Amino acid sequence: MPRVDNAETTVTAEPTATATTTATTATEPAASSAQTASARARPSRSGKPQGQWKVDGTAPLNANEELKAADNGLNVRERIERIYAPGGFDSIPDDDLHGRFRWWGLYTQRKPGIDGGRTAQLEPHELEDRYFMMRVRTDGAALSPQALRVLGTISTEFARGSADISDRQNIQYHWVGIEDVPEIWRRLATVDLESTTACGDTPRGFLGSPVAGIAADEIIDPTPVITEIKRRYLGDPDLANLPRKFKTAVTGHPSQDVVHEINDISLVGVVHPELGPGYDLWVGGALSTTPRLAERLGAFVREDQAADVWHGVVRIFRDYGYRRLRNKARLKFLLAAWGPEKFREVLESEYLGYSLADGPAAGAPVGPADHVGVHPQKDGRVYVGATTTVGRVGGGLLSALADLVETVGAEAVRLTPFQSVVVLGVPTDGVDELLTGLDQLGLSTRPSPFRRSTMACTGLEFCKLAIVDTKDTAAHTISVLEDRLRDITPQLEDSISLHVNGCPNSCARIQTADIGLKGQIVTTEEGEQLPGFQVHLGGSLAAPGLEQPQLGRTLRQHKVAARDLPDYVERVVRRFVVSRAPGESFAVWAHRAEDEELR
Template identity: 65%
Template structure:
């Protein structure tokens, strides 16, 4: 077993203990004694070493041979979660023990930093899905690809195939640095300020799999973009770097920290600091170490970086970062301007080299192994050898010669990947839902897919002024970012006409600060407003038509702006 990870002390400024009747488990204040069972097993073995046991013990012995702590804790560090046993309804999610909910199969998350893929890599993922995952494949809003129905016996071969083409699952889940979101058009967009690929590569090569960062209080999410559309939802990441043109220092990044959603949503905040490209990895490491050393560990529901930022505030956070972890101040820097274009990159766009990139939309991120394999073949036949996943459950195909654009668009349509989707298809995402997730209460992918198909018929010809974001989540944890959508649906059991049925609480008018400076923030809820799981299309049609009728067209009012000013009656 690996030794317990301890925070470094050299060069750290001594800080007096904070008076408290209940310590929060902050290593540099309260010491490193674990305050709950989760912290105990992480100190015994944080999870990186469990791969050896998977390959040499569990793959041979099968599911029944797996140590329970490895199964429910350490497996996550290698991208593995047990999936939900079929046939267990959402009403039992909170009443059954984890072992009663789980099946003897796994969700496997393939880590794709920056969303960067080659067709050779895509073909390998498609083959693994087909051979080991019953054809399942979902594009996530963290730029990963998730497979299901994976058995532990297959993991040595799956890792061998992934790693042979430069992919992996290291720290794809768990209390570790998760995948780093990156601009899907990095290095190819004609209007980007800087290509962040070098910064992403430096962080991943230096710090992913680093024992000193493998026991964080909770998950640690990162994002870096060099594109003016700010296409990585930076406001809801623990640390984010957004490209700016500094009047004195040139092109670099604006530093954000402390964003996150789930049941206690909080948008990140600017530290007002400018980060030169060559210092991004150093600053990222500093923020990660602050989280490790000062993050709350006593209660897991308070263990995200956003809670520490809420206590400290941006000024103190920056002071600690600069004095204790960087050893020198960062220059002050301006905020990035409001984006003028959407950040999902859907459609056909000319690259800086004259070729084209094409952003395509599967319905709610659902694809399959055979589709991914055929997609690799189709792209290569049309002159493309690489593509990107996006934080919006989309794909962006790169390097397409002009004469091949329309033939390729037709082939992509045949595969269910639309380059010219309806605004409702373009803006709808959904989490895994009750089909596979042990936390879910309600189905998502199926209901959201049917809603998209129904709404495309019902709203045909309606003049929607902007793309409409519809996010469907199977539980309160907001994997599908419900609080930042025009219409966000949070899965729960609801009472409609006196009967308890699967449904959703409605959030309206969410909009990240980058989208709407006049109304930065999270969606509002309306007391008593609930929607049955099979009623998504009915409700969405009703509220969208009311928006079209009531909006202030002269000011180009957005759905989010209207939803925040509208009377509750209009939102029913």
């Protein structure tokens, strides 16, 4: 059964029973000749076609491609509204339920009571419940109090009080019944929110700077770029059949706050010496089981060029991306084969029709990317960043946050790629009241080094691929560490990021954390099999004082049981404090430390 993954979780897709062999193709003709297109290809070692549309043609080469070719995934919305919502769960055929529903942000969730040891033993239909996870994209938008209330009431009325902030700035609900989906869509539309292509082989939700347009030290406001891309291309049928998911990030803030190194395309604010503020173009980043950091193309993108450049890159992926094997179908594999110079040449000659200016690289990041704390805005007000506990914001919290924002006279809230929130437009005389109110809601503006930087994916509670509980395990670990490490907390100048993932995929970005934990079943010395984690240490993306981003190192044969996680983290952090060099970060220390120090 082919596996199909999404941005924060992974599910299994079923092939359609009667698939056609006609793919949805691009509407525009190729700019180059057939010989030029053939020259783009790099033959596989097996000599088999790789499913590159401009090289091999559009005939589907596997069950996932057949499903997409049979019917554009965007078309399923009409059937949900007209047939499946009135008819209930049993009215949904497999090809829509396990395939096209993803194009509208819907996946069946895990049935309660199935332990992680059985995840790989059961078929998808045995693992799934009759309820859905629904993902709502925010695309870095400022959420008004009205929008927060809509999100909050959806949680309480239709999702049993569930709501999580994902590390893609999305809101994820659980326990959603198919009967309620049209009404949820209707309510989201009243505040300009949606689940369109929030999952599936599509352009997923965009990461945008949480302080776009308001930070006093901003290089360029990315809001117009995101708005224009969405206006032109969100829900475009010609972009609804990509080889796999496509992730976007745009920021103009010097903290580089959108994890640009691990997106398929990123635009990072920079000042060109002649052309002024614009964007540095990065492509080809992604994690999962084969992590690869993005690369600069050396091109400077003006604001008025950004939407065209984004459209060009996503069409390169559509037309030249590898489709034969799902595990090779991300843009990072095409970039690895072509290299950045060829990628830029194809972008300019075949898709833009003009050359981009050479541009400078963005400087080293300045300041923390999570924006926690109180910071000045360009208009004299302030913005305030606050952490959640591993993204959990259900149970009325969103509605209560809306009330607090209005009470103190603030303007809106943005979500962050770190599962936290930023309150925008806070009057200076309302800061103290806001800080007190956020603390009462469990949103901390002065978090411990562990609460600040701990993230967790959905995990065993709802995800059909998970092996280990994540949210509760991470929350428990935070509480234990705050108590046990109180004596050395003042010595930790920086927070230590702890990312907890429920399976071998990297929905919680385990390879880029100080301490990354990959869920699996582990065997103790006594032969007992328990939920646990493979340990990754020393990962880091853009950060002050770090010359280059780096992926974490994996200690051979080193695993830790979930029940022992607080003990392990405490042990390693204490060793770090004792043996680090002056000013040395955990990530740098972890890469030079001996294996025994890290066990």
